[in-house]
Amino acid sequence: xxxxxxxxxxxxxxxxxxxxxxxxxxxxxxxxxxxxxxxxxxxxxxxxxxxxxxxxxxxxxxxxxxxxxxxxxxxxxxxxxxxxxxxxxxxxxxxxxxxxxxxxxxxxxxxxxxxxxxxxxxxxxxxxxxxxxxxxxxxxxxxxxxxxxxxxxxxxxxxxxxxxxxxxxxxxxxxxxxxxxxxxxxxxxxxxxxxxxxxxxxxxxxxxxxxxxxxxxxxxxxxxxxxxxxxxxxxxxxxxxxxxxxxxxxxxxxxxxxxxxxxxxxxxxx
Numbered sequence: 514x515x516x517x518x519x520x521x522x523x524x525x526x527x528x529x530x531x532x533x534x535x536x537x538x539x540x541x542x543x544x545x546x547x548x549x550x551x552x553x554x555x556x557x558x559x560x561x562x563x564x565x566x567x568x569x570x571x572x573x574x575x576x577x578x579x580x581x582x583x584x585x586x587x588x589x590x591x592x593x594x595x596x597x598x599x600x601x602x603x604x605x606x607x608x609x610x611x612x613x614x615x616x617x618x619x620x621x622x623x624x625x626x627x628x629x630x631x632x633x634x635x636x637x638x639x640x641x642x643x644x645x646x647x648x649x650x651x652x653x654x655x656x657x658x659x660x661x662x663x664x665x666x667x668x669x670x671x672x673x674x675x676x677x678x679x680x681x682x683x684x685x686x687x688x689x690x691x692x693x694x695x696x697x698x699x700x701x702x703x704x705x706x707x708x709x710x711x712x713x714x715x716x717x718x719x720x721x722x723x724x725x726x727x728x729x730x731x732x733x734x735x736x737x738x739x740x741x742x743x744x745x746x747x748x749x750x751x752x753x754x755x756x757x758x759x760x761x762x763x764x765x766x767x768x769x770x771x772x773x774x775x776x777x778x779x780x781x782x783x
Contacts, residue, residue, distance in 0.1 A: 517619075517645045517646055518645075520645040520707060520721055520723075521592075521617070521619055521644075521645040521646075523720075523721060524643060524644075524645060524720055524721050525592050525593060525617070526718075527718045527719070527720035527721070528591075528592070528593040528595070528596060528643070528720060529593050529594065529595040529596075530595075530717050530718040531712070531716045531717055531718055531720065532573075532593055532595035532596045532598075532599060533595070533599070534713070534715070534716050534717055535572070535573070535712065535713060535716065536572075536573045536596075536599045536603075538713050539572075539573065539575065539713075540573075540575075541575050541578075542575055544749075545639070545763075545772070545773060546575070546638070548749065548753065549747035549748070549749070549772075549773050550638060550639070550667045550747065550773060550775060551579065553667070553745040553747055553775035554576075554636065554638070554665055554667065554775060556743075556745075557663070557665050557743050557745075557775065557777040558634055558636065558663065558665050558777075560580060560583035560584055560585045561584065562584035563584065563585075563586060564584065564585045564586065564633045564634065565585070565586050565588075565631060565632045565633050565634075566580050566585045566586070566587050566588070566632065566633065566634045566635065566636060567587075567588050567590070567627070567632045567634070567635040567636070567654075567657060568580065568587055568588065568589040568590070568635075568636050568637075568638075569590060569618050569635055569636065569637040569640065569650065569666075570590070570591055570592075570618055570637055570638075570640030570643065570644070571589035571590060571591050571596075571597075571600060571613070571638075572591060572593075572596050572600070572638075572640075573596060573599045573600050573603060574589055574599070574600030574601075574603055574604050574611065574613065575603075576636060576638045577589040577600065577604065577611050577613070578603070578604055578607060578611070580636070581604075581607050581610040581611050585610075586610060587610065587611045587612070588611075588612050588613075588614065588627065588632075589611055589612070589613045589614075590613070590614050590615070590616040590618065590624075590627075591613075591615065591616070592615065592616065592617040592618065592619075593615075594615045597613050597614070597615050600613050601613050614627075618637075618640075618644055618649075618650045619644055619645060619646050619647075619649050619650065620649065621649040621652060621653050624649070624650065624653035624654075624657065625653055625656060625657070627657060628657070629656045629657060630656070630657070630658070630659050630660075631657060631659075632657050632658050632659065632662060633658070633659055633662055633663075634658070634662055634663050634664070634665065635654055635657070635658060635662070635663070635664045635665070636664075636665050636666070637650075637664070637665075637666040637667075638666070638667050639667050639668060639669070639773070640666075640668070641666055641668050641725075641730070642668050642669055642675075642722050642723050642724065642725075643720070643721075643722070643723070644723060645707075645721075645723060647725070647730070647733050648733050648736075650733075651664075651733040651734050651736070651737045651739070652737050654737070654739075654780070655737040655738050655739070655780060658780050659780075660780060660781075660782040661779065661780060661781075661782055662779070662780045663742075663777050663778065663779050663780070664734070664739065664777070664778045664779075664780070665775065665776070665777045665778075666775070666776055666778075667773055667774070667775045667776075668730075668773065668774065669722075669772065669773060670746060670771050670772055670773055670774045671702070671724060671725060671726060671727060671730060671774075672699070672702065672727070673697050673699070673770050673771060673772065674697075674763075674771075674772040674773070675699075675701070675702070675722070675724040676701075676706070676707075676708035676710050676722045676724055677699065677700040677701035677702070677706065677708065677724065678697045678698060678699050678700070679697065679698050679700075680695070680696075680697055680767075681695070681696045681697060681698050682694070682695050682766075683696070695766040695767050695770075696767075696770065697767075697770055701724065702726055703726050704726075705723075705724065705725050705726070705729055706723075706724050707721050707722060707723045707724065708721070708722055708724070709721055709722075710722045731776075731778075734778045738780055738781050739778035739779065739780055739781070740778065740779055740781060741776060741777070741778055741779075742777055742778070742779045743776070743777035744774065744775070744776050744777070745774065745775045746771035746773075746774045747771050747772075747773045747774065747775060748767065748768050748769065748770060748771040748772065749763060749764060749765045749767065749768060750765060750768055751765050751768045752765065753765040753768075
């Protein structure tokens, strides 16, 4: 088994192990989803009734359900069979509006079996950094999407919130006394790299995060006929109150540093 396949298998096993724990704490969304990610997704993906949307790495199906509520017909895929089982239980009331399948987003053959030119849009929420490789996904999307179709994805901001960054709080003298400023230190950015981490404190098993700089991340799309036509860097506003379910203690103190970014890439007409 090659290194990439081994890392992918390890990641898949970890998400199967963590599925119930993650679902209990994520439910239908945390602050990252509700305050940062979903408002941007809705701006980038105005759903129309009957729109065919592929939800890549759908997890417990929270984004699939939100899309279905807006009128989309959704195919949700994830390589974790445990996550798909949870998604199906949570989505029982949605009838035929959502179809879930266990599919590995690094498996180009399995992706293409979904049907070429069958989808108007694809979405991947906070998942590309969980994938050992992303080129198979972008190559597949170039064939799965109809001409002009869009791929919207959110992820940890690779510049400021990757596995090789740490939070910093520094106190110094200011005009009115001591002032604390908040920032991040970045130890690795330009190199594609992986590291073990946890999505939520206390999860049963650590999993791999796969960091890619922007040129590698977006380049995977550029090589397959996509262009970026929308991008939002999302941070909590200074007026936001800290919340208990905010990962990694990202709070309003870091209002100048975006922990996530949301990107829309559009497939050029073919």
